[in-house]
Amino acid sequence: MANRLADSLSPYLRQHADNPVDWWEWSDDAFAEARRRDVxxxxxxGYAACHWCHVMAHESFEDEQVAAALAQGWVSIKVDREERPDVDAVYMLATQAMTGQGGWPMTVLVTPDGEPFFAGTYLPKPQLMQLLDAAGTAWREDRERLTASATSIASQLSGIADPGPGSRIEDEQVALAVHSLRKTFDDARAGFGGAPKFPPSMTLEHLLRHHARTDDADALAMAERTLEAMARGGIHDQLAGGFARYSVDADWVVPHFEKMLYDNALLLRVYAHWHRQTGSQLAARVAGSTADFLLRDLRTAEGGFASALDADTLVDGHSVEGATYVWTPAQLVEVLGEADGRRAAELLEATPEGTFEHGASTLQLLRDPGDPAWWEDVRVRLLAARDSRPQPALDGKVVTTWNGLAIAALADTGVTLGRPELVEAASAAARLVLDTHLVDGRLRRTSLAGRVGEAPAVLDDHGNLAEGLLALHRATGDTLWLTRAGEIIELARELFHDEEGWHDTAHDGEALITRPRGRTDNAEPAGVSAIAGALLTHSALTGDTAHRSLAEEAIASQSRIITHDPRFAGWGLAVAEAMLTGPLQVAIVGEGEDGPLRQVAEASSSPGLVIVTGSPDAPGEPLLADRPLVDGRAAAYVCRGFVCDRPVTDPEALAAQLA
Structure with missing residues (x-):
């Protein structure tokens, strides 16, 4: 018999709809029930693609004994962290404060007033049963002490959540951040730190922008070595494109196999920018295949992009991590024949001992195949065989913020690689989000199969969506996207900004035990750095100095992280590089999107660059105002902070100005 979660819009909550646990969704009714029962x-x-969430579900939440214990003394609430990032942020802050670490599944015991008194992550059934028994006894017999402790914890969270005043970011802080990154760079394997290794996509974007601005060869070397190591390692799907969540080892060999939209969108964009900056063919190949992965495996019927592919595959009724992706040498021979199979095994590092489990290997491509036609034939045949295997589950919900990241990445990559179908896919996703997720003038967080959820969008949803719309404006020249980006930015300013700075939740949002104000770029940009990037670009395109001031204030609020741990301020530093460079504006009149002047402008990798193409005095385009043709010819106006050089009509002259 299904529980209350059966009607949820969240695929993660639906995974628990058949549990014997009497689950509630996060709601006022659930807390009212706890107060009524005095429990x-x-x-x-957790979230749908989370491996250890599945493990805990099978061990505990599908178990009648656990369900009975929870029913007797608790009101059980299940939350999808991707649908309610505000709830997740508040209780993750508590978990990290109480235990020194965090992760999912996150297990928190709270009072009916929402105050936490125990926090942890994955708990095997025996430990979970012990916890429920001990905590239940404490609630009944020592409640005064327990609730006093919970109230104290909740009050301390407010202080932790407040980032305090920041300071303006200048060249010196950015240079010191690059120096700090160099200290943690893994010279042997690339990347930063040890195992597990996560793709540092935003830090790599920052390093590429820093090199473009300062010609720092060390910054470029750290970025290129890491981008190549990831591209050739097992974390990268060598057959279908795209990247797994992270590598469990320090060598990028064995991934945690879930594939997240946000990772792949951020990595797609940085590989496209690497190609634009250096001409790397590896970068172009990886960007192209990652874009193909998004369109092939994550695009929804409505035109948006789904959240994730699961880490596990269901095989004979059991969840097996990585079962879809790994190969033995014998399996390669079975698909390709003896000669090609042995050659492929050697090329792809599929060894008799295996690099994964049970003699199977993840596929790596540590050197170029040598014969591109042979490799493409092998890749296609292996992918076709892999497609016949059981496949990981898809979390099909469309999340506003991650679709914003995907829109920006596809728009940039479409222009850089000359693939207009990617720009069209980005446009379709933007139309879906704006048409479906914008309800009564307010943005919502998620939808599933065209049905919008109730959860309100948070700050990063607005910032990343606006960023995507501005990238679409650059790619298409359509003023619609500039206008809609401005509307989303203004909505964000009204809802999330006050005299204290930027908040992650709206002024009139649900009151939690503390109001989250994240400043850390982790797997994706923090809300404050996301909105900073959109504000900065919009100000460069429109001349809105108030928006630039708000962007500078937002980045200043990250100054402590930038100074003390720049690995967790990657997007903030990338925005800071653009802020220190620009704006550098290129207005091109009298030429189409594929004209020679536009091609020269697009080849520039200046981090503060914005480009607009159109007719002189085109409506809705401030950069084209009072920009006439020159002697009847197409012309480019290069401006720095709206102070412009003489217009040029020759592509070589434009290249010289941009250099």
């Missing part, structure tokens, strides 16, 4: 709340937070 505490068991809060479990």
């Amino acid at each position: 505490p709340i068991f809060l479990s937070v």
